[in-house]
Amino acid sequence: MSTDWQPTLIVGIGRGGLVPAVYLSHAAGLPMASYDLSAQTPQAGDDLLTRLAARTRDGERLLFVDDINDTGRTLGLLRTWLDEAGAQPGSVRFATLLDNEVSAQQVSYRARVIDRRVVKDWFVFPWEAVATADAIAQDAAEIPERTS
Structure with a gap:
């Protein structure tokens, strides 16, 4: 800063x-x-x-x-x-x-x-990685152009 x-x-x-x-x-x-x-x-x-x-x-x-x-x-x-x-x-x-x-x-x-x-990735931060794979996939699916 x-x-x-x-x-x-x-x-x-x-x-x-x-x-x-x-x-x-x-x-x-x-x-x-x-x-x-x-x-x-x-x-x-x-x-x-x-x-x-x-x-x-x-x-x-x-x-x-x-x-x-x-x-x-x-x-x-x-x-x-x-x-x-x-x-x-x-x-x-x-x-x-x-x-x-x-x-x-x-x-x-x-x-x-x-x-x-250029970058279409769905980012999973370390504090989010504790979620289930289904929950992460569901979050990513909310924005179809992002990939997990």
Whole structure:
């Protein structure tokens, strides 16, 4: 991370971003919150996003962490919801382990860049590998152009 912008809170995006967020939180010595989109429960996290947006207006900087920025859908939703909740511009950034260079959304920090025009693989991170083969195949089948 650059020295000109330092987060004050790590926010793990569930499910895939929770493990990397915990690691980053410990490594940076920063507190961590979690926001779960995987539950697919409408409005379940509205209160949390409202509170997080309020924290940015008080000068806090939030770093949202996810495993992959693939299509950009997750990051786009979060950006829209945070904007609607009044988050301070420039106070929210995103970090991912894998970043699709042709995604609809951009991240500030990434460990590795992929190009989905070329790489169609379905990525299974170590913390996901404990799932059954059927569960992994079912997740991969949700996006037919990905291969397991």
